[in-house]
Amino acid sequence: MRSLVAVMVAAVALAGCEQAQLGVEDAWVRLPAVSSRPGAAYFTVKGGADATSLLAVSSPAAVRTELHEMKHENGMMTMSPLKDVAIPAGATVKFEPGGKHVMLYDLSPELRAGGKIPLRLAFANGKTVEIEAELRAPGQEK
Template sequence: MGRGLLRLAPLALMALAACQPARPDAPAVKDAWVRLSPVAGRPAAVYFTVEGGAQADRLVAVESPRVGRIELHEGGMADGMMTMRPIDGADVPAGGTVAFAPGGNHAMLFDVAADVKPGGTLPLTFRFRSGKAVNVDAATRAAGDAAPGGHAGH
């Protein structure tokens, strides 16, 4: 009986390997949302999560036909003060997750079209160094609205 089990072991291992979820080939962008400025004409911010694909990649740009300019920013604290600075991209590890969230990294939206209002969506294209592009519609929220998941203001 022991030999019979040994003969089945390779088949069992292959079956188990097939049960593992496959990594998507390309990066994915999830949970994108825009916090609009309370003052018309001022910059807005977009938050999102990037899930890495089968290969490491780098997010290099975010674009929208409804926004004049979009910059990736690194946010954080320095000497008790909130800081932010433009960055040229963000590395996305294979199978990893990179969060762009309130109080941290985000994308700044400059010259948002005047007719973009809370409760709608904003089309965004996320561009990666590999040449891959991911299109999403980000939900638009007013400045005072709670962030998805109840993380208002941070």
């Protein structure tokens, strides 16, 4: 019985020593209502043990991508490109409608809601994260 307790205490102690891992989850893409317009990608970045920055997001499904942010300025919503996005250590940074997002230009008109496309996120620390993003219809949030 004592050895079982010792093993459990050791497991709990080791779990507390795990370093936070840089990761991305809940990725989705809102398809454009008109095929010649850009789509938008959204996701959540979980910061790792050290701070870094998101430098770029790419996808073979888009000819060009850009990091953007929506802001409320002087009573109006404005959108501006971002050079990068800081990802503090252990923090969560959301890319969501009305805030930070990735513009996906020249998406194939063949893409349909319910499908998936790959996204590749490149960080300043040299790490890349590859994920699949669910395709959603224009106006569909969840």
